[in-house]
Amino acid sequence: MAGVLDSVNQRTQLVGQNRLELLLFNLGDNQTYGINVFKVKEVLQCPPLNEIPKRNPVVRGVAHIRGGTIPIMDLRRATGSAPLTNLETCFVIITEYNRSTQGFLVKGVERIVNMNWGDIHPPPKGAGRENYLTAVTQVDNRLVEIIDVEKILAEVSPMLDEVSAEVIQDAQAETTVLKHVLVADDSAIARKQIQRVLASLGIKTTVCKDGAEALGYLTDLVAEGKDPYHELMMVISDIEMPEMDGYTFTAEVRANPKLANMHIILHTSLSGVFNEAMVKKVGANDFLAKFHPDELAKRVNARIKVLTGDGFEMED
Known part of the structure; x- marks a missing residue:
């Protein structure tokens, strides 16, 4: 051994x-x-x-x-x-x-x-x-x-999955009611945790079980004549997933001109050994280690503020 x-x-x-x-x-x-x-x-x-x-x-x-x-x-x-x-x-x-x-x-x-x-x-x-x-x-x-x-x-060891009141108060979800968040994660527990955070902010979600399913969802929107960038506020994707991992999913999205502008957060339990250089290489907008409800909610709130003109994108 x-x-x-x-x-x-x-x-x-x-x-x-x-x-x-x-x-x-x-x-x-x-x-x-x-x-x-x-x-x-x-x-x-x-x-x-x-x-x-x-x-x-x-x-x-x-x-x-x-x-x-x-x-x-x-x-x-x-x-x-x-x-x-x-x-x-x-x-x-x-x-x-x-x-x-x-x-x-x-x-x-x-x-x-x-x-x-x-x-x-x-x-x-x-x-x-x-x-x-x-x-x-x-x-x-x-x-x-x-x-x-x-x-x-x-x-x-159950983790706290509730967003604190002050973070909820900072949300502006009502201004983005026509948009929702695409969540890709192979763990049912992780999907439920993310959904609870977003629901507390008044945000609807669409969930996929892996990167391939999420990519298919996005390309289907394009095939229907819809613009995913205007349909979705952002994508929150795990990295470790069967069929297609989060790195490959992100790279495929960036390589498609009709999807390239999607805002993608890689949200993963790979905290201690995570290769941050890969996030930049594949073109993800942000990285967040699981699972801290307030931190995730703050990233979503920051994205809302950008979409409503009250904030600025963080530079990579």
Whole structure:
């Protein structure tokens, strides 16, 4: 296992090419799971865990790692199965999501595979609203399930998703009632969080589950003789999405003369390892790490003020 992530920092060239690398792992059964390497900081043998009072059952304890205290969550238990046993033989995947660091307890870690987002697909329809998958793919004829980590984090440690009163008071949504916001995100939890923020500002949303679906929505507007720039206030897009990631989506929008003026915010949980240069390269207007309701609302308010003539676009 030593050295399996030694070259993670050299993999940033994959972004913008609709590619990613998955770290494959298992939870002690025959199913293989994957997590984006960009979210992984370290993989290590499970260290000694200290229990904490009144903890969520998914949190097996906290570990002291490199001078910090990190909660360790049992991914097997989080997805509805029996908790992992014999922790001394398990591994912990240290990740950074939504500006916080946490560890996920797994039974075994296998290898890293280079993938194209086009080969990663949404979960099958009918999987049920309580499923924990955000995408599926195949590696060596094996089904690989990608867990919706944002759903697990929202259940273990719910985040405040309400916009503060002063930010709502600053909104001018009534002046843009004919426009709405296009939201692209593969996580159902993330889509609902964004929708609640926008609804508190009086703004309607159209949601898509990935970049390909969002791009199709925009091109359909053009085919109907509509101008997406006048139909939509902005697009809020995740980066990690099956079929087409947010980088590629943004680049495709900018390459289309009839879509090129769209205002795009990349809104992602890739906070600690995010390649800011790629945002400028693909032409996004802004970047925001998930998930802080007031910050998102303030960006939307700033866009409203630009559209109503009361503000100015921020320079890239």
